[in-house]
Amino acid sequence: MAVDELQYVPKVEARARARKQLGRIGVLTPHFTADSFVDRLRGIASVLDGLPYELVVYDITTRAQRDRHLATMALTNQVDGLIVIGLPFDDDVAARFMASGMAIVQLMTKTQPFSHRVSSIVVDDGQAGRMAAEHLLSRGHRTVGFVGGMAPPDTANTFGLANLDGFRQALALAGIPLPDAYVSLAPFSLENAREQAHRLLDLPDRPTAIYAASDTQAIGVLSAARQRGLSVPSDLAVIGFDDIEIAEFIGLSTIGQPLKESGRRAVEFLLDQMADPTRAIERVDLPLTLHSRLTT
Amino acid sequence: MAVDELQYVPKVEARARARKQLGRIGVLTPHFTADSFVDRLRGIASVLDGLPYELVVYDITTRAQRDRHLATMALTNQVDGLIVIGLPFDDDVAARFMASGMAIVQLMTKTQPFSHRVSSIVVDDGQAGRMAAEHLLSRGHRTVGFVGGMAPPDTANTFGLANLDGFRQALALAGIPLPDAYVSLAPFSLENAREQAHRLLDLPDRPTAIYAASDTQAIGVLSAARQRGLSVPSDLAVIGFDDIEIAEFIGLSTIGQPLKESGRRAVEFLLDQMADPTRAIERVDLPLTLHSRLTT
DSSP: OHHHHGGGHHHHHHHHHHHGGGOEEEEEEESTTSHHHHHHHHHHHHHHTTSSOEEEEEEEOBHHHHHHHHHHTTTSOSOSEEEEESOOOOHHHHHHHHHHTOEEEEEEETTSOOOTTSEEEEEOHHHHHHHHHHHHHHTTOOSEEEEEEOOOTTBSSOOOOHHHHHHHHHHHHTTOOOOGGGEEEESSOHHHHHHHHHHHHTSSSOOSEEEESSHHHHHHHHHHHHHTTOOTTTTOEEEEEEOOHHHHHTTOEEEEOOHHHHHHHHHHHHHHHHHOTTOOOOEEEOOOEEEOOSOO | OHHHHGGGHHHHHHHHHHHGGGOEEEEEEESTTSHHHHHHHHHHHHHHTTSSOEEEEEEEOBHHHHHHHHHHTTTSOSOSEEEEESOOOOHHHHHHHHHHTOEEEEEEETTSOOOTTSEEEEEOHHHHHHHHHHHHHHTTOOSEEEEEEOOOTTBSSOOOOHHHHHHHHHHHHTTOOOOGGGEEEESSOHHHHHHHHHHHHTSSSOOSEEEESSHHHHHHHHHHHHHTTOOTTTTOEEEEEEOOHHHHHHTOEEEEOOHHHHHHHHHHHHHHHHHOTTOOOOEEEOOOEEEOOSOO
16 A cells, blocks of 8 residues: 555645645644643744644543544644654555645654654654663662653553663673662652652662653652652662753753754754655754753 | 523523533633643642543633633534633623533632623632732741733733732832832733833832742843842842643742642533533632742
């Protein structure tokens, strides 16, 4: 099926021109109120500000919603172009969008299922885990913990453990084990992250450092440390992932991904495609940066 | 015009039933990535989770966009019901929505122009300012500053100064002046708030306490204090407004408004209206609560 769709290019162009009349860009995202998604949306909105496009965000929670949207959005005339954030995607879905002439860009982690037939912006969360481990090792930590997310059943997005795998790999290379008791996974929330940290800090040989798979969760960990009277970083070092906007303002050490920049690039790819539907597929792998601030 | 529209009720019911087929709730909001809006969206999403409605967020930036949406959304069949957050609204607009049979709820501050013909959820930001002043006075502060927002030109929402007015009033009642040099207004951002705080802290007789008109801005103020080596709260007390989700986790003192609850109530009002378009107009005034934590 996929190859046949490529024959539709002239039709695609005609439809793309017709679609332009809507002046509407869509974003399909699960958990759109998580801080990292909000920062990506800020990047998207910053490019559209001043352009004759309005931004419409579709909040996707269940798998059924996700599948329905991916099946129908190419056919219904709701938006001129679509940015899909953090949702798995395959070649069949990609082919449907290409056939319809709707511009589409994916923004996801490296280990999520995705299609090479659509332009994409990719973050390597396994690399983030490795960088966090290397930073904590370089600070002399030998007993470390991991606070991460876990997808509830029937959730729209897949929740990779690449971040944890990378963290564990880099520790193993240094001869440091990460026993299961030092790994806490729970559905994403500040409250859960604080409880997860308390559980790790209750261990008889408690960790001297915790890597949280997001800055939001790292803020939960910092709150647990304060509740226990632990000084950060001398009693407990904390590092997050994302570099959300407030991270710098609260002095949080983190592995940064350029969240706003990724939103900006996504919408730029989309506008390029809308201007020229025959444009080559592009892929950007986002750079990651260690920000060592006050918490490590 | 307004009164005539009330004759349309039977037509309204028929249309409301037809609209239900969309299964789509819209939110019209400016600055949808500001933390307080995100918390309201979290409340809205929490009610819709599990219901057969999808949530669509329209990001409104300019006045032209706002006016176009308010003029056309009642006529175009895009959503079954609409929550309008922080946008001025009048009886003409309200009448248009009532005539179309589209359910609508407003969520705004007390001093924004709004229509009594539409159900609304209202926060009294003047009261927030008074409560912040009273708290700082009770802590013994006599030289205080204010860090607040300012709308850029051509922005969609009005940006009231009720918060500042309430703050100033309560100080005046206690015989404490708030000279203009101690009031800093700038477009809403963390960066700006940090700079605004630095400007106040550069004053020869520097404030011993700062009230920021949002928690986000308060985080900017805290960052400025840290950059200057000031201890919080002994050298500088900081209080915010909103009680965004992370406020408790970072120990920020704040005047809390029930953000998530307001989103929940808004969508409940909307669903009630959609079920019964003849339902009486409702209004909720949100309670405010002082949360005295680590920063005052």
